[in-house]
Amino acid sequence: MGTSYMTDPFIFLIDTLFSLYILAVVLRFLLQWTNADFYNPVSQFLVKVTHPPLKIMRRYIPSVGRIDSSSLVLAILLQMTADFSILAIKGLMVSFPALMILSLTQLISLFLNVFIFAIFARAILSWFDPGHYNVASSILYSLTEPVLNICRKVVPDLGGIDLSPLVGLVLLQLAKMIILPPLQQLASLIG
Structure with a gap:
């Protein structure tokens, strides 16, 4: 103890x-x-x-x-x-290869989480003060726009309602579910 x-x-x-x-x-x-x-x-x-x-x-x-x-x-x-x-x-x-895979897995998770939280924060900020410039919204816009542009190409325009943040969040969450578990299993097998 x-x-x-x-x-x-x-x-x-x-x-x-x-x-x-x-x-x-x-x-x-x-x-x-x-x-x-x-x-x-x-x-x-x-x-x-x-x-x-x-x-x-x-x-x-x-x-x-x-x-x-x-x-x-x-x-x-x-x-x-x-x-x-x-x-x-x-x-x-753990062995060096297992440590490397474990660390890469955590970094991939961090990258995906940054995009998930940035998209979520951008959506929330747009509800409270749309069109107003501030430091946070500028950074969030720069960070999320590449992901949301891809989503806008997939999702049709629905009369002024932008569903790309929702699609982006779903796709990023799916990426976490598909990419991370095999890497975690590989790290435990090598470990």
Whole structure:
């Protein structure tokens, strides 16, 4: 009982700190990929928070087109470090391939969740103050528009009612159900 008394808060702290920083790296990657406003305060915050490690990594890892490879590598390395640390504290050891698959699974889940929450938040904001510009709506628009444009091509126009957010949420949730379980099983088999 004495061991779990201190390990649970320590695991919580490690998981929270790593998760917040990984989220910042992922958001920076996505906002750069979607050409969001660089001068937006949210973008500026994410750039300042993630700049120190990325400045070093960009010397060795070049971007590929619009894809900031160094941000993806940093996110993977941070997720693997967090997973390894938490598993080690719990007294569990997994092989490197299993750790990599586990970490990739969690990052894919994070990417999908970012889009799910962004679409949901954008829909909620549109109900309260439609057409009004603010920092959050600008970022949400930039982040969600690529996904919603794909959905608009599939869903016909229904007389001014845009169902693309609903379709986007359903498709993203289906992607989570289809993509994540096989990866989790693979990680447990290799483990």
